[in-house]
Amino acid sequence: MAMRKSLLLLILLFSLELTVESSSWRRKELMSRRGATGITTKLRKYLSSDDGTCKSRVEIFGYPCENHSVTTKDGYMLSLQRIPGGRTGDSSKGNKGPVLLQHGLFMDGFAWLVNSPNQSLGYILADHGYDVWLANGRGTVYSLGHTSLSSSDSAYWDWSWDELAAYDLPATIDYVYQQAGHQKIHYVGHSQGTLTVLASVSEQNLVNRLRSAALLCPIAYLNQIPSLFMHAAARIYLGEQLYWLGIAQLNPTRSAVKTFLETVCLFTGFDCYDLLTLITGKNCCLNSSSVQLFLDHALQSTSTKNIVHLSQTMRSAMLTKYDYDDEAKNMAHYGQKTAPAYNMSRIPNDFPLFMSYGKEDLLADVNDVAHLLEIIDHHNRNNLTVQLLGDYAHMDFIMAENASQLVYQPLMDFFNRY
Ligand SMILES: *[C@@H]1O[C@H](CO)[C@@H](O)[C@H](O)[C@H]1NC(C)=O
Ligand SMILES: *[C@@H]1O[C@H](CO)[C@@H](O)[C@H](O)[C@H]1NC(C)=O
Numbered sequence: 001m002a003m004r005k006s007l008l009l010l011i012l013l014f015s016l017e018l019t020v021e022s023s024s025w026r027r028k029e030l031m032s033r034r035g036a037t038g039i040t041t042k043l044r045k046y047l048s049s050d051d052g053t054c055k056s057r058v059e060i061f062g063y064p065c066e067n068h069s070v071t072t073k074d075g076y077m078l079s080l081q082r083i084p085g086g087r088t089g090d091s092s093k094g095n096k097g098p099v100l101l102q103h104g105l106f107m108d109g110f111a112w113l114v115n116s117p118n119q120s121l122g123y124i125l126a127d128h129g130y131d132v133w134l135a136n137g138r139g140t141v142y143s144l145g146h147t148s149l150s151s152s153d154s155a156y157w158d159w160s161w162d163e164l165a166a167y168d169l170p171a172t173i174d175y176v177y178q179q180a181g182h183q184k185i186h187y188v189g190h191s192q193g194t195l196t197v198l199a200s201v202s203e204q205n206l207v208n209r210l211r212s213a214a215l216l217c218p219i220a221y222l223n224q225i226p227s228l229f230m231h232a233a234a235r236i237y238l239g240e241q242l243y244w245l246g247i248a249q250l251n252p253t254r255s256a257v258k259t260f261l262e263t264v265c266l267f268t269g270f271d272c273y274d275l276l277t278l279i280t281g282k283n284c285c286l287n288s289s290s291v292q293l294f295l296d297h298a299l300q301s302t303s304t305k306n307i308v309h310l311s312q313t314m315r316s317a318m319l320t321k322y323d324y325d326d327e328a329k330n331m332a333h334y335g336q337k338t339a340p341a342y343n344m345s346r347i348p349n350d351f352p353l354f355m356s357y358g359k360e361d362l363l364a365d366v367n368d369v370a371h372l373l374e375i376i377d378h379h380n381r382n383n384l385t386v387q388l389l390g391d392y393a394h395m396d397f398i399m400a401e402n403a404s405q406l407v408y409q410p411l412m413d414f415f416n417r418y
């Protein structure tokens with residue numbers, strides 16, 4: 001039964017690209033069928049003004065907020081939001097220095113602000129005296145600029161998480177370092193945001209700019225993922241097929257994923273909460289209106305090449321750069337016939353690391369995290385803090401109502417040591 005549902009979802013995922021144009025009628029039908037509740041209507045209206053994260057999600061709660069922009073070496077113009085202090089009037093917590101929050105796949109900086117100010121990490125850090133910076137990776141709605149390419153060119157979408165690690169991260173971190181008066185930065189990543197920092201640090205980059213890194217749902221190895229849906233997707237080379245069809249951008253508009261999810265929900269009788277469960281695990285502690293807000297905004301585009309790269313990672317026990325699956329092409333890009341490996345055991349031993357992961361997580365699953373911990377088992381114990389939460393799945397780490405107490409407080413205790 002579960003398998004049949006997964007297959008149905010896959011077929012729908014395939015048809016997504018083709019139905020984007022014609023899907024607005026379905027969406028209308030869906031909305032009228034479901035009878036949008038007062039709260040979601042209100043949220044939609046409130047987001048549809050699309051004023052950017054500062055206006056829609058930060059200033060309304062009384063926090064200061066600034067928009068910034070940084071250009072990567074390969075020309076991508078990334079937006080950054082800065083929350084330089086706590087709620088109006090509250091400066092009692094002093095200056096704890098800059099912290100950069102890096103979102104995961106299909107998300108942007110908004111992901112850190114989905115719950116109320118007392119529950120979401122973005123606000124909590126600001127209220128505790130941190131100078132908070134929210135990164136937005138290339139391809140997300142506020143980071144679609146490029147010095148020479150348009151986001152409607154397929155060349156714009158010619159990147160995978162290799163480039164996020166090699167260009168986005170160093171450019172962003174360097175910018176924050178300069179803006180913050182040459183103070184070293186604490187880093188918080190979720191999911192793909194952990195993979196990129198681990199990859200970069202394992203190549204000895206960023207280390208002299210970072211005070212520490214906190215990894216929520218750490219991802220380096222993916223080949224033990226237990227989700228049937230994800231395995232089926234990787235097995236049939238879902239990403240590759242879209243790539244070869246010439247579709248460079250997965251989810252061309254930011255409402256496309258949402259439309260897709262709603263379409264899936266409509267056709268399968270799942271509600272979206274269940275679909276989220278199917279992919280991310282059984283999240284214990286989400287508030288349904290926050291989930292709706294997340295689905296309305298936080299689902300963002302990525303490149304098909306990135307999905308292909310992640311599928312390669314899922315199918316292999318090795319963590320490598322993007323594999324062109326062609327000796328000549330690998331040779332042209334890397335000077336060797338095979339895709340070069342990232343070697344996690346080369347992460348500097350005394351680099352302060354905090355890892356928090358959940359038993360119910362289907363993406364940063366316990367076996368893959370255990371594999372990572374084994375590979376870095378020589379890491380200096382005083383500079384490695386690991387916590388495993390029995391009830392938590394992938395989304396709980398950014399959206400659970402009690403994440404503040406269970407994850408963010410220990411995370412700040414960790415920061416305080418460095
Ligand atoms: C911040 O960025 C958003 C999104 O690009 C934009 O709509 C808004 O006008 C910007 N605000 C400021 C103050 O620059
Ligand atoms: C949020 O936290 C602040 C400071 O701890 C507290 O004064 C306030 O009552 C809390 N608000 C809610 C809605 O819980």
Ligand SMILES: *[C@@H]1O[C@H](CO)[C@@H](O)[C@H](O)[C@H]1NC(C)=O
Binds near residue numbers: 284285391401402406
């Ligand atoms: C976190 O919240 C969930 C749901 O509200 C609850 O079931 C769980 O026991 C809480 N965990 C802790 C450790 O308080």
Ligand SMILES: *[C@@H]1O[C@H](CO)[C@@H](O)[C@H](O)[C@H]1NC(C)=O
Binds near residue numbers: 287
């Ligand atoms: C969910 O969050 C909203 C907004 O913060 C709040 O008004 C509502 O009471 C919460 N729902 C539950 C069941 O806690």
Ligand SMILES: *[C@@H]1O[C@H](CO)[C@@H](O)[C@H](O)[C@H]1NC(C)=O
Binds near residue numbers: 343
């Ligand atoms: C990774 O790096 C370590 C330490 O530099 C080295 O001993 C090991 O052989 C490397 N592993 C691979 C697969 O290259």
Ligand SMILES: *[C@@H]1O[C@H](CO)[C@@H](O)[C@H](O)[C@H]1NC(C)=O
Binds near residue numbers: 351352
């Ligand atoms: C832990 O990290 C700090 C900061 O990088 C470093 O100064 C310290 O020596 C490390 N501790 C140990 C025991 O290696």
